[in-house]
Amino acid sequence: MKREATLLELVQAGAEPAVLSAAAASEGVEVEELAELLAGGRAVIPAAAGGRTVRPTAIGAGLRTKVNANIGTSSELASAEEELAKLAAAVEAGADTVMDLSSGGDLGELRRRLLGACDLPFGTVPIYEATTRARERGGSVVDMDIDDMFRVVEAHAEDGVDFMTIHAGLTLAALEELEVEGRLMDVVSRGGAFMIAWMLHHQRENPFYEEFDRLLELLARYDVTLSLGDGLRPGCIADATDRAQLHELGTLGELARRARRAGVQAMIEGPGHVPLQDVERNVRLAKELTGGAPFYVLGPLVTDVAPGYDHITSAIGGALAGAAGADFLCYVTPAEHLGLPNAEDVRQGVIASRIAAHAADIAKGVAGAAEWDRQMAQARKRLDWRRQIDLAVDPRRAAAVYGERHSESVEGCSMCGELCAMKIVSEHLGVESGEFTGC
């Protein structure tokens, strides 16, 4: 083979590439430990070959649960400046990765501007651009051939995209399950819908499934991490965990194993909408069916009734999913189900998802997770406001809420004023006065 070895191949061969060591250091784990996870397909480090400098970020079993922020234009709202602002908001709020899901405006130009402004691992869903191009040529979303699809994948790889969602497990057989089962909401994955439309229109198997080796060869050449999309993810809790979804999940597991054998890192995408009582079972099942591949969930939302607050419905599901073993949470913003998010929605979405990820990390026993809370508790007990704000998941917001209600006349906060439980108890338990600053 003429191409360079991929990160996965290097690690499988026992090498210690710089990106591996850097990711291990940033995670606080031993290089050998991370190498073993990577070689076994239980972790990925999305960092494509090419000149772009990317923060080394490992995603997988036992590591800190990571958070992705989706940005991107739609055909209705396509402002490059707004997308750059959303990228900045995501980075500032602490996202670990970013995906550009644009489907409006000059897609290539926008992607390259975003890539140039971003040092986080960067993902895309190439089929969006493939269908957009088909429409630009005057056709419908199905008016493209297989080469058109692969051409877009290669264009994204050339631009330096680190990971790509490709719905390669959405087969004709899975579609049959969907038709047999019946669903309230059929298909809500946009990429999934494009693939299904193409398959039904052309009466052909999914090209990314049928020509999966060709796809792997292409991804290996650029060392792109494959994120196996779940085109049949449920769109409401009533549709969760049905035959169609499980069929696709089984295929994704098989494709993940094939990817690893071809030197391509792979992770698995998951739902979506799942009622609370099924989240843990869902994650465990996914891990089993995919040989422990990193599991990347969208939310999941534990109820459908809260448009305007789906960052919260997702934080509930994401925390539970993370605790059960999901490795990577795709955020959901307050605008979900209502419209394209703006920069403030992005900010809210990232923070909510980081809270979920951290709650999960405490449950998982990720090194250092509970220590963060311990430090906050100590600062709180000392009524050390500066330290509490520094330690907050969103210091800017904490400072703003505290600042606008804080009175200089008391050392505590305006909630209890002079009647601070901690102060009263410490006085009466006879704690050294130096340990408390008042309230």
Add this chain to the structure above:
Amino acid sequence: MKREATLLELVQAGAEPAVLSAAAASEGVEVEELAELLAGGRAVIPAAAGGRTVRPTAIGAGLRTKVNANIGTSSELASAEEELAKLAAAVEAGADTVMDLSSGGDLGELRRRLLGACDLPFGTVPIYEATTRARERGGSVVDMDIDDMFRVVEAHAEDGVDFMTIHAGLTLAALEELEVEGRLMDVVSRGGAFMIAWMLHHQRENPFYEEFDRLLELLARYDVTLSLGDGLRPGCIADATDRAQLHELGTLGELARRARRAGVQAMIEGPGHVPLQDVERNVRLAKELTGGAPFYVLGPLVTDVAPGYDHITSAIGGALAGAAGADFLCYVTPAEHLGLPNAEDVRQGVIASRIAAHAADIAKGVAGAAEWDRQMAQARKRLDWRRQIDLAVDPRRAAAVYGERHSESVEGCSMCGELCAMKIVSEHLGVESGEFTGC
């Protein structure tokens, strides 16, 4: 006995008081079913004797998980108008009950104004007022005698308060456990701190424990529901579920049984701060130790590091707690740990808590819970925006987000614009065009 029979006594005697039937109807359960829960102490209907009309609201096993909103002044911020606005925000956002935790301004006057403006079950924590009065008399929080405490309880009962938090299980023995165990944050319950200060200062047992029969006689006279406060609830996840907390919980279970025997409805208050992996265990333990009494949790917060977003940390814990059997969620607002909430914080807190309660109700299998989601899914599939907004947990917010981004040129939303998955799939799956309105 000279007093009227309480609701509990009537139901235990086989009567069918109007408030019972009304609560059963509003819950959609059989009167007999609710009567059995009430008689066995597994549900309460807080509705004190007296002229005030209160929405009949049952809280307990198998019923819809209820949401309480705490409002009230502090010594730093004491505006009656602001509290009335917060009450209105809580009611409008869909709270099931309200508690007035005021500790600043004219407490009696404010309470009566709030009671006059509120048809929800209304709760208070009388010890707050008792200590405030002690301070007004020029003393410290401990400068009161036992009669002072009982006098305030009676004053609240006379005003028509439906339920009261009283920290009767916080005994000298529990305090010993606290001192043996050691904690990062000792005591964070304000009422608990007052009781401890009093007990240590006077070197006496908790009067509400020692004179519990006197308390029950007083509460029975006005038919006030007793909410047994957890003065030793943990203030950070590191302190969760320790010996002190469990000791107090055991006492609360015993007191709840005594209350029921005295004709007084009782519920049990719980944490607080609990790491995600311990929430279910914590709730099950509480239910066991208290004979299945209604369990009323504050949050719980699954992490300490998110000041400014504790409505979200609490929604995660509250959803899990509810799914595990907690019956009643006390909301937490975004201002928690930073300052006194304002009306907008109240609104955010109620909605987040309602989302958690509803996610729990789906998990519990509460009648009608999943049906709400099913209707939303159907409206979403039909792209029926008006119906989606009507069904939203917060229609005002949903309408605002949708409205500001909606373009008249597409029938869907601005997120996907023309590229709506549901539309594409339905076209290609050959669904009748009448079923879809586009996007």
